[in-house]
Amino acid sequence: MxxxxxxxxxxxxxxxxxxxxxxxxxxxxxxxxxxxxxxxxxxxxxxxxxxxxxxxxxxxxxxxxxxxxxxxxxxxxxxxxxxxxxxxxxxxxxxxxxxxxxxxxxxxxxxxxxxxxxxxxxxxxxxxxxxxxxxxxxxxxxxxxxxxxTIKEASPHSAPSIAINFSASTGAQIAEIVKELLKKKWKIRGYGCGSLEVAWVTEGLDASLVLGHARVIDYAAAMLIVKEAGGTVLYTPKNVELSLERKMSLIAAKNAKLAREIAETTKTHA
Missing domain, CATH: 3.30.540.10 (Fructose-1,6-Bisphosphatase, subunit A, domain 1)
Structure with a gap:
């Protein structure tokens, strides 16, 4: 062993x-x-x-x-x-x-x-x-x-920054989500590298949202990193097997309150 x-x-x-x-x-x-x-x-x-x-x-x-x-x-x-x-x-x-x-x-x-x-x-x-x-x-x-x-709390005096990772199949859904987040004056980013977008929640990013197409092998390491740094990770479905086929939605955030707010705002129930 x-x-x-x-x-x-x-x-x-x-x-x-x-x-x-x-x-x-x-x-x-x-x-x-x-x-x-x-x-x-x-x-x-x-x-x-x-x-x-x-x-x-x-x-x-x-x-x-x-x-x-x-x-x-x-x-x-x-x-x-x-x-x-x-x-x-x-x-x-x-x-x-x-x-x-x-x-x-x-x-x-x-x-x-x-x-x-x-x-x-x-x-x-x-x-x-x-x-x-x-x-x-x-x-x-x-x-x-x-x-x-060790994740520090997001500043209450500035709008949260969130990275969003999505596929073409979620285009209509993402348009509505972006509209709702912009109403809150959140800062929306996209970097094209999902594992880093999640890992960066431990530092400069406040949250990362991945819609529907997240392949578990891409995010398994980053999700653990956020959780071990004291952040919150929500994902659906709840029982995710390790396979190439399995995909999921996830929210990684600096704290549980922010993760819940994202889930409610975006109606993603991650």
Missing amino acids: YEEKFLLKIAEEAARAAAEAARKVIGGGQASKIEGVGASGDTTLRVDKTAEEAILRVLENRLGSGYAVLSEEQGYRKYSADYPLFIIDPIDGSYNVKRGLLPYAVSIAIAHGGSLKDVAAGVVLPLNPSAQPYKALKGEGAFVGDRKL
């Missing part, structure tokens, strides 16, 4: 290896070359494939066997054990990569069961070279680099 801190250290090492490999591909102008279709059904870019391969190499070199992987590109693979399960989004923000925009990140969560509640550790690493990883251990707190994250 592996210690959780040891597994998180390996996940961070794997994320750093993926980020370094991805930066080389991006720098070489080959990042958006299409390599096929991943297990999730999304187009696999060279940067996705390169980052995933780097992660898998670290896991194999450091663990050998006795674990499993659920990844956006290769899908589920068992290395002689069901758990720990490494839940991998090798590049979150692929569209930004294609457009030459920031941000994008590597996300890795670790679970010891088959549902979202079984996630015990996670890391989200932005790809800019100077960035520190956001990471968390269940029951032991969240950190950015070596600095412990």
Whole structure:
């Protein structure tokens, strides 16, 4: 049985290896070359494939066997054990990569069961070279680099800032939601990297809303980071299994009051 801190250290090492490999591909102008279709059904870019391969190499070199992987590109693979399960989004923000925009990140969560509640550790690493990883251990707190994250209350003197992540299928719904939030004079943002939009709730953002299309593997690590930093995460459906197919809606906020206000205002019942 592996210690959780040891597994998180390996996940961070794997994320750093993926980020370094991805930066080389991006720098070489080959990042958006299409390599096929991943297990999730999304187009696999060279940067996705390169980052995933780097992660898998670290896991194999450091663990050998006795674990499993659920990844956006290769899908589920068992290395002689069901758990720990490494839940991998090798590049979150692929569209930004294609457009030459920031941000994008590597996300890795670790679970010891088959549902979202079984996630015990996670890391989200932005790809800019100077960035520190956001990471968390269940029951032991969240950190950015070596600095412990403790969410501070949103300022009562300024309008809350909220990131919204949505798909084309929620277009009509999002139009109504934006209208309601603007009535409250909230600051609405969208960055194109869901895992970071959630993780940033631990710092500058007040909240993050993801509508209907949130794939659990993209957000598992970031959700734990927010909760361990003292924030509130609401999601629906309540029983979310760890799979490529499972999607959900979620609200991450600095506190429960703000999360409830978002749910009531947007009528999303997350």
